[in-house]
Amino acid sequence: MVNVGKRSGRPRAGEERLSRDAILTAALGIVDDEGIDALTMRRLAATLKVNPMSLYHHLPNKAAVLAGLAELVFAGLELPDPGDSVPWDEQLKQAARAYRDGLRQHPKLALQVLSDTSAVSDVVVVTMEPFYRALDRAGLGPRQIFEAANTLIDFIHGFSLGEASVRAETFELAPDLLTRVRALPAHKAPTLTRIVNDLGADGLAYDFDSGFESGLSTLTTGIAATARRR
Amino acid sequence: MVNVGKRSGRPRAGEERLSRDAILTAALGIVDDEGIDALTMRRLAATLKVNPMSLYHHLPNKAAVLAGLAELVFAGLELPDPGDSVPWDEQLKQAARAYRDGLRQHPKLALQVLSDTSAVSDVVVVTMEPFYRALDRAGLGPRQIFEAANTLIDFIHGFSLGEASVRAETFELAPDLLTRVRALPAHKAPTLTRIVNDLGADGLAYDFDSGFESGLSTLTTGIAATARRR
DNA sequence: TCCTTATCCATACGTTGTATGATTATGTAC
DNA sequence: GTACATAATCATACAACGTATGGATAAGGA
Numbered sequence: 001m002v003n004v005g006k007r008s009g010r011p012r013a014g015e016e017r018l019s020r021d022a023i024l025t026a027a028l029g030i031v032d033d034e035g036i037d038a039l040t041m042r043r044l045a046a047t048l049k050v051n052p053m054s055l056y057h058h059l060p061n062k063a064a065v066l067a068g069l070a071e072l073v074f075a076g077l078e079l080p081d082p083g084d085s086v087p088w089d090e091q092l093k094q095a096a097r098a099y100r101d102g103l104r105q106h107p108k109l110a111l112q113v114l115s116d117t118s119a120v121s122d123v124v125v126v127t128m129e130p131f132y133r134a135l136d137r138a139g140l141g142p143r144q145i146f147e148a149a150n151t152l153i154d155f156i157h158g159f160s161l162g163e164a165s166v167r168a169e170t171f172e173l174a175p176d177l178l179t180r181v182r183a184l185p186a187h188k189a190p191t192l193t194r195i196v197n198d199l200g201a202d203g204l205a206y207d208f209d210s211g212f213e214s215g216l217s218t219l220t221t222g223i224a225a226t227a228r229r230r
Numbered sequence: 231m232v233n234v235g236k237r238s239g240r241p242r243a244g245e246e247r248l249s250r251d252a253i254l255t256a257a258l259g260i261v262d263d264e265g266i267d268a269l270t271m272r273r274l275a276a277t278l279k280v281n282p283m284s285l286y287h288h289l290p291n292k293a294a295v296l297a298g299l300a301e302l303v304f305a306g307l308e309l310p311d312p313g314d315s316v317p318w319d320e321q322l323k324q325a326a327r328a329y330r331d332g333l334r335q336h337p338k339l340a341l342q343v344l345s346d347t348s349a350v351s352d353v354v355v356v357t358m359e360p361f362y363r364a365l366d367r368a369g370l371g372p373r374q375i376f377e378a379a380n381t382l383i384d385f386i387h388g389f390s391l392g393e394a395s396v397r398a399e400t401f402e403l404a405p406d407l408l409t410r411v412r413a414l415p416a417h418k419a420p421t422l423t424r425i426v427n428d429l430g431a432d433g434l435a436y437d438f439d440s441g442f443e444s445g446l447s448t449l450t451t452g453i454a455a456t457a458r459r460r
Numbered sequence: 461t462c463c464t465t466a467t468c469c470a471t472a473c474g475t476t477g478t479a480t481g482a483t484t485a486t487g488t489a490c
Numbered sequence: 491g492t493a494c495a496t497a498a499t500c501a502t503a504c505a506a507c508g509t510a511t512g513g514a515t516a517a518g519g520a
Binding site: 115128133 | 341344358362372380387392395411418419426444447
């Protein structure tokens with residue numbers, strides 16, 4: 001792991017130089033490919049064919065690298081705004097889907113992204129405009145708009161967290177769940193037991209897409225009711 | 231850091247012995263007090279007045295310690311079931327509040343807990359009974375019950391994640407937000423700008439409790455509408 | 461031309477998780 | 491009892507990590 005053939009000292013004018021962006025891009029590549037644990041300063045430096053300590057000229061420490069990654073993901077987030085040509089609830093749903101898609105692009109980073117508050121709040125405010133606009137069109141007051149937007153975002157965050165923790169696109173809840181439920185003394189969870197039986201063996205193939213849509217519908221319906229009450 | 235006065239070898243019959251539970255309890259204490267980064271195997275061993283390598287007799291590695299902590303938090307989760315004496319939506323809300331409270335008890339662990347899928351799915355199924363019961367009483371079909379429960383849980387997870395990432399009980403969105411919004415070219419986020427102005431300087435003191443309640447109301451309203459459509 | 465500053469490299473230190481193996485006691489089989 | 495597999499602990503050691511320190515080299519303004 002010796003950087004053979006590397007001259008020490010500041011690079012000459014024409015030569016390639018390191019940059020914060022280059023570092024973060026390389027880091028994102030490593031994380032996407034091999035997961036967040038594979039991201040070490042030494043590994044990152046090796047990928048960039050650079051001495052580990054060179055990184056510290058562009059970023060103060062590893063935490064800053066991780067924060068930068070979160071920032072990168074959010075910066076790449078663009079919510080389409082179909083404008084007023086569609087009903088407000090459809091507008092809201094489209095924005096929500098785009099937000100989820102953005103988070104899904106780097107599943108191994110989801111946890112880091114969602115827990116980095118500063119990255120979130122810095123970019124999010126502007127990015128969220130389509131949310132606010134749709135909720136405004138729905139007829140909500142300013143405070144209600146913020147509350148509804150937060151609720152929706154919280155849902156998407158929680159959903160994405162769950163989604164990111166599972167590899168497959170769809171996963172069968174049924175077989176796993178059935179065995180577990182059957183193993184219970186039925187009186188500990190009577191409703192659950194009954195529901196599972198009602199479903200039969202076939203019923204419960206859960207897939208994330210329809211789960212997300214179901215949540216969106218519930219939320220928009222609830223928001224519509226709030227608007228009507230005004 | 232030498233365990234002076236400690237005999238080597240297996241402890242005598244009467245003597246205190248290490249156990250998985252004792253280790254996890256000590257670990258939880260460290261995390262609650264000083265955060266998850268303070269939890270190292272050596273620190274944990276020191277707290278228990280034990281050699282670091284002794285831990286590995288009861289847990290295979292550090293990841294298992296963290297997973298055990300997540301398990302512990304979920305195991306301590308008990309959702310009250312007021313039964314059918316209250317309307318179903320109130321029953322649902324109470325269970326949801328209890329779930330949030332449970333996650334709030336160890337804020338520095340929230341991230342670990344929420345991202346540990348296995349711990350979640352193992353215990354959650356039974357714990358969730360009050361959710362299922364309330365949704366059943368609302369008149370939903372089996373599949374809808376699962377979808378609604380998942381949506382609600384996703385919301386709580388996302389909310390708790392945000393809540394755990396912030397120290398204070400309440401935090402002022404207003405001043406921070408105002409400056410940031412004002413710094414924008416207003417046309418980039420016109421609705422946001424207008425809304426913030428409508429709110430005035432006073433309006434937007436966001437606190438988590440009312441944010442959570444607002445989300446709960448939106449969700450139960452949406453669920454009620456789904457039930458009515460059947 | 462000189463000097464400050466930017467950029468990169470080499471070395472080194474303390475900390476981490478844990479592999480390996482020695483040490484001592486327990487509990488069972490005979 | 492005596493032998494022995496097993497359990498529980500400790501001691502030592504190692505590779506990998508983040509990063510502090512300081513030296514090398516070149517850039518760019520004075």
